[in-house]
Amino acid sequence: MRPVPAAVLLFGIAAAALLAERTASVAVLASVLLLVCLRAPGARRWPYLVGALGSAAALLLVTPFVERLPGVIYWTGPTIPVVGTLDVTSTELSGAVFNACRLAAVSLAFAAYALWLDHDRLVQAAGLARRSVLAVALATRLVPALERDAAGLVEALRGRGVEPEGLRGRARLVSPLLAGSLERSLNLAEAMDARGFGRAGATRMAQPPWGALDRLAVTGAVLAIVAGALWL
Amino acid sequence: MALAVAERVSFLYPGAAAPALRDVSVGLSPGQVTLVLGRSGSGKSTLLRAFAALIPHFHGGRFSGRVEVAGLDTRRHGPAALAGTVATLFQDPEDQVVFTRVLNEVAFGLENVGTPPSEIEARATSALAAVGAEHLAARLVTELSGGELQRVCLAATLALEPRLLLLDEPTSQLDPEAAEALVELAVALARERGTAVLMTEQRPALPLELCDRVLFLEDGSLAFDGPIAEARTWLVERHPVFVSAGGDVGVHLHHEGDVVARLDDVSFAYEDHLLVLDGAGLELRRGEVVALVGPNGSGKTTLAKLAAGLLEPLSGSVARVGRATYLSQDPGRYVFRDRADEEVAIGARGDLASARRALATVGLAGYEHRHPRDLSSGERERLALAAVLAPDPDLLILDEPTRGVDPERKEELARLLRADPSRAILVVTHDIAFAGAVADRVVSLAPERELAGV
Numbered sequence: 001m002r003p004v005p006a007a008v009l010l011f012g013i014a015a016a017a018l019l020a021e022r023t024a025s026v027a028v029l030a031s032v033l034l035l036v037c038l039r040a041p042g043a044r045r046w047p048y049l050v051g052a053l054g055s056a057a058a059l060l061l062v063t064p065f066v067e068r069l070p071g072v073i074y075w076t077g078p079t080i081p082v083v084g085t086l087d088v089t090s091t092e093l094s095g096a097v098f099n100a101c102r103l104a105a106v107s108l109a110f111a112a113y114a115l116w117l118d119h120d121r122l123v124q125a126a127g128l129a130r131r132s133v134l135a136v137a138l139a140t141r142l143v144p145a146l147e148r149d150a151a152g153l154v155e156a157l158r159g160r161g162v163e164p165e166g167l168r169g170r171a172r173l174v175s176p177l178l179a180g181s182l183e184r185s186l187n188l189a190e191a192m193d194a195r196g197f198g199r200a201g202a203t204r205m206a207q208p209p210w211g212a213l214d215r216l217a218v219t220g221a222v223l224a225i226v227a228g229a230l231w232l
Numbered sequence: 233m234a235l236a237v238a239e240r241v242s243f244l245y246p247g248a249a250a251p252a253l254r255d256v257s258v259g260l261s262p263g264q265v266t267l268v269l270g271r272s273g274s275g276k277s278t279l280l281r282a283f284a285a286l287i288p289h290f291h292g293g294r295f296s297g298r299v300e301v302a303g304l305d306t307r308r309h310g311p312a313a314l315a316g317t318v319a320t321l322f323q324d325p326e327d328q329v330v331f332t333r334v335l336n337e338v339a340f341g342l343e344n345v346g347t348p349p350s351e352i353e354a355r356a357t358s359a360l361a362a363v364g365a366e367h368l369a370a371r372l373v374t375e376l377s378g379g380e381l382q383r384v385c386l387a388a389t390l391a392l393e394p395r396l397l398l399l400d401e402p403t404s405q406l407d408p409e410a411a412e413a414l415v416e417l418a419v420a421l422a423r424e425r426g427t428a429v430l431m432t433e434q435r436p437a438l439p440l441e442l443c444d445r446v447l448f449l450e451d452g453s454l455a456f457d458g459p460i461a462e463a464r465t466w467l468v469e470r471h472p473v474f475v476s477a478g479g480d481v482g483v484h485l486h487h488e489g490d491v492v493a494r495l496d497d498v499s500f501a502y503e504d505h506l507l508v509l510d511g512a513g514l515e516l517r518r519g520e521v522v523a524l525v526g527p528n529g530s531g532k533t534t535l536a537k538l539a540a541g542l543l544e545p546l547s548g549s550v551a552r553v554g555r556a557t558y559l560s561q562d563p564g565r566y567v568f569r570d571r572a573d574e575e576v577a578i579g580a581r582g583d584l585a586s587a588r589r590a591l592a593t594v595g596l597a598g599y600e601h602r603h604p605r606d607l608s609s610g611e612r613e614r615l616a617l618a619a620v621l622a623p624d625p626d627l628l629i630l631d632e633p634t635r636g637v638d639p640e641r642k643e644e645l646a647r648l649l650r651a652d653p654s655r656a657i658l659v660v661t662h663d664i665a666f667a668g669a670v671a672d673r674v675v676s677l678a679p680e681r682e683l684a685g686v
Contacts, residue, residue, distance in 0.1 A: 120336040138330070144374065156565035158542055159558030160579025161623055176567045179605060183564070184327055190290050191328035195388070196315025196344035205339045205352040 002210060003117045005217035010109045012221025016228030017105035023094065025232035026101040033108035040115040047143050048114055052107030056100040063096035064088040114143065131198075138188075142181065149180050234259035235428045236283055236318075236396050241297035242452075243278060243287055252278040254452040255297070260396065262426040265419050267439045269432075269467075269474055270449035271638045272610030276432040277323070279449065280398045283430060284320045285311045302395055316345035319394035323401045323636065325381040334360070334376070335369040338388045345392065359391035360384070362417065378405035378561075379528030386414065390421070397421065399431040404635050407527040407662050415439055434638055435663055436474055440464070473639045489518030492627045492656040493539050493556070498548030500534050508534045511548070514675065516627060516656040521649055523667035524660045526677030532660045533561070533631055535677065539658060540629045554626030559619075561632045563612040566604060566619050573600040575615065580622040590622035591615075593648065609636055617645075624654075631660045646670040 010033075017029045037045055037052075065077075068084070071091030079085045119137035153173050157164050164170060196202075236259070243253040252275045260266060260283070268276045281287040285306035288295035299306040302317045311318075319341070322328050331337040338356040347355065360366045363383040373381060382405045389397060399418060403411035419442045421427040433439045440446070446463035448456035448471070456466050467475045493516040500509045508531040516522055516539065524532050537543040538550055540558035557579060560566075569575040577587035588600055594614040599607070604615055613633070620628060630649075634642050646669045649657055661667050667674050 118333070120331045120333050134330075148374075152560065152562060152565050153568075155542060155558075156560045156562075157568070157578070159540060159560055159629075160619060161555060161557065162578055172568055176565075179567065180564065187322070187324065187327035188330070190286060191320075191322055192330060193290050193311045194284050194286060194315060194318075194320045194322075195330075195341040196312045197330075197340075199312040199315065199344055199346070201346040202344050203346050203349050203352070204343055205336070205356075206349040 001217055002214045003119070005210070005214040005221075006117055007113060008221045009217040009224075010113050012224040014106045014109035016224040016232060017102055017109075019225065019228035020232035022232060023098045023101060025228075026098065026105055029232075030101050030105040030108060033105060033112055036112045037108055037115060044144065045111075045115055047147055048111035051143075052104060052111050055107060056104035059103050060096050060100035063099060064092040067092045067095065069095065130202075130204075145184070146177055146181065149177055153177065233261075235262045236260040236301040237299070238279070238282060239298045239300075241279075241282055241299060242295070243282065244294040245278075245291060246293045248293070251452050253282065256449075256452070256454050257297075258447060258454065258457065260428045260430060262395070262428050263422050264445060265422045265429040265431065265439075265443040266445045266447060267431055267433060267436065267443040268447045268449065269436055269471075270455075271640060272636070273608045274449040275452040276449055277400050278452075279447075280320065280400050280430060280432065282306070283396060284318050284398055285309060285314050286320075312344070315341065316392050317394060318396045318398065319389035319392045320398040321386055321389050321400060321402050323404060325378065325385040325405065328385055329373050329381070332372055332374070334365070334371050334373060334384050337373060337384060338391050341388055341392050355391050355393075356387075359387040362390055363387045364413065377529045379407060379410055382406055383410070383414075386417075393425070395427060397427050397429045399429065401432055401434055401636060403433065403435060405528075405632075405662070408664050410528060411435065411662070412438055415442055419443070434634070434636060434642075435665065436639065437665060440475065471640070473643050489520075489653075490553070492516050492518050492554065493550070493552045495535070495539060495545075496549045496551075498535075498538055498545040498550060500531070500538060500543060500546050509538075509545075512677070513548075514539065516658055518626065518656050519653045520672045521657040521659065521670055523671035523674045524658060524677060525662070525664060525667055525674060528662075530677045532677050536629050536631055536658060536660045539627065552627065555623060556627040556629065557620040557623055557625040559616055559628075559630040559633060561635060563609070563616040566612070566616040570603055571600065572596065572602050572604055572607070572615055575604050576618045576622045579619055580624075583622075586622050586624070587618070590618040593621060594618045595644070610638070610641060613637055613641075627656045627658070629658045629660070632662065633659060634661060634663045634666050642666050643669070 013029055013033065017026050020026050037049060065086055069089055069091040071089035073087050073089050074093065075088040077086035150173055153176055154164055164172065238256055238258045241253055241256045242251050244251045256279065268279060270276050278287060282299050283301060289310040301314055304314060329337055330340050335356055338359055339352050342352045342355055357366065357369060360369055363386050365380065365383045365387055368376065368380060368384060373384065376384065386402065397418065402414055406414060415438050418429045418431060422429050431439060440460065443460060445459055446456065447454060456463065464475060495512065495514045497511050497513060498509060499507060499511060501507050512535055514535065524536065526532050534543065537558065538545055540556045541552060542558060566575055568578060572591060573584055573587045576590050577584050580586040591597060591599060594617050596611065596614050596618060604612065607615060617633065633645060646666065649670050659667065659670060
């Protein structure tokens with residue numbers, strides 16, 4: 001499948017998850033996307049899965065404590081100044097599960113995009129929005145680039161006999177990682193400038209025409225959005 | 233008539249204390265290969281950037297004088313306008329890659345300059361073939377070795393068929409054979425297509441055989457500009473190490489001692505399950521310097537990491553006595569602390585006195601309070617070396633320690649290593665001249681995955 005219809009299909013599924021009103025429907029969409037992500041190579045998929053599922057889990061844990069909705073009270077905690085009495089109700093809990101599934105579905109759709117799509121072809125297929133699509137593609141590559149940089153920094157420490165263990169050990173990587181990415185982005189910008197990026201009259205390498213599977217994916221995306229809005 | 237001219241060019245980077253270029257005047261003719269030499273920080277890369285119009289357009293700073301390329305004044309025409317007429321290969325290939333697949337990467341410049349779509353793939357493929365990388369066209373750039381990536385980036389510049397080709401240390405990540413092929417290719421381009429080539433190089437032996445003209449920069453000023461024959465005489469008198477790089481560095485103090493590390497019949501494969509090493513062996517003794525050489529992708533770094541204990545072998549055994557430290561290829565990885573002495577002390581359990589001694593050993597006394605990121609690339613190399621020396625290891629492993637290091641600094645490094653009989657030293661390098669200068673023993677890692685002592 002070509003990358004543009006694949007991206008449209010993923011967008012359609014993510015949109016359906018945002019439009020759907022039933023927790024079970026959103027959970028099914030998230031599960032399908034999770035299965036897609038799990039088929040990616042192990043070394044590449046874990047940062048995306050940790051990010052997507054971790055943020056969904058965090059939302060699930062935090063929401064019942066910050067929302068104040070009526071319902072059957074499952075737990076009552078201490079009273080905190082400004083916030084008030086902490087409690088967890090059935091309505092807050094079901095809302096938290098629903099929103100966590102939604103966030104997981106949208107994050108996993110992005111993860112599937114990052115893991116499976118040929119970003120080069122996506123950029124080349126982009127017409128007027130080529131610069132924006134290129135920026136998104138480069139940003140998508142940031143995760144594996146940061147992962148490689150982090151591995152290099154860990155190696156530089158281990159090469160001196162220092163094992164960066166635990167949260168504190170890993171936290172010392174953050175500053176050099178950020179500074180390193182800034183340095184790299186400047187070097188990349190310079191190289192792109194030297195190669196004529198942004199010059200008027202740019203062309204694109206010839207691409208093969210769309211096939212039946214590509215048209216099917218776009219149709220599937222439209223159907224997913226309609227189903228999300230009307231029935232799910 | 234000159235294709236490109238720099239007239240009385242001076243340039244000061246934003247925030248810099250001293251100019252990177254001072255009153256430099258140079259003309260570049262079609263079909264001429266010009267080699268730019270000089271110590272690290274002498275302004276070589278800045279001169280190349282001036283011809284690409286990246287200075288002053290990309291970097292800002294204070295620019296005076298005039299640079300004109302193919303009739304275009306770089307004060308009025310930026311890098312994008314010159315792209316196609318000028319093509320630049322930068323020092324670090326990893327920092328210039330835009331796309332994920334090789335063919336698309338090579339096609340990127342062609343697309344930007346408006347090449348007809350039907351011609352782009354053929355020209356990109358042809359450029360890849362010219363650098364012997366046609367087989368890489370469908371590969372992901374993240375899967376390539378440093379040397380392969382360097383060739384892909386060169387192909388991306390050649391595909392543009394530029395009139396002026398700027399090569400900034402193009403062989404820094406290449407093995408000797410690939411480096412020779414690259415320099416010969418640049419010369420062939422100049423002879424056959426009339427391309428003007430301006431090249432900086434820290435392994436000058438081969439370019440000095442083949443180029444037409446040499447520029448030598450000292451602190452941003454042009455100290456020499458002349459044809460190759462005159463350049464050799466001038467270099468012998470003023471900077472002999474640039475023409476005799478790889479010569480003996482003096483008294484060999486070493487005496488072989490006890491075995492510090494032994495690798496027996498080791499094999500290793502990364503996640504892709506391709507066997508990088510198969511039944512390799514190596515013995516390192518205290519007091520000796522061993523150079524590990526071999527073509528790109530032959531497993532040199534893998535073997536070094538196994539010796540350092542950073543990787544575990546798939547099969548075979550690795551035995552070590554005492555402590556081992558490993559100097560990574562990238563000195564940009566030694567930037568965890570805000571002060572140089574604190575950075576160096578990380579491996580020495582925070583012992584600042586040891587860290588300051590190590591800094592002094594590598595010529596960085598007085599730099600203790602400086603931030604590692606504020607150091608020049610050459611100074612960062614030395615800081616990284618101090619960081620692995622400070623723990624006083626029994627086995628010191630240096631992975632490509634001369635990448636981007638000028639010949640004079642290489643000679644200093646060779647002297648430093650040779651004068652240290654207290655440990656075993658393994659140097660992984662593509663720089664055969666440096667290997668010859670520093671090593672008691674050179675071990676060649678062949679692509680057939682066999683080790684052969686030389």
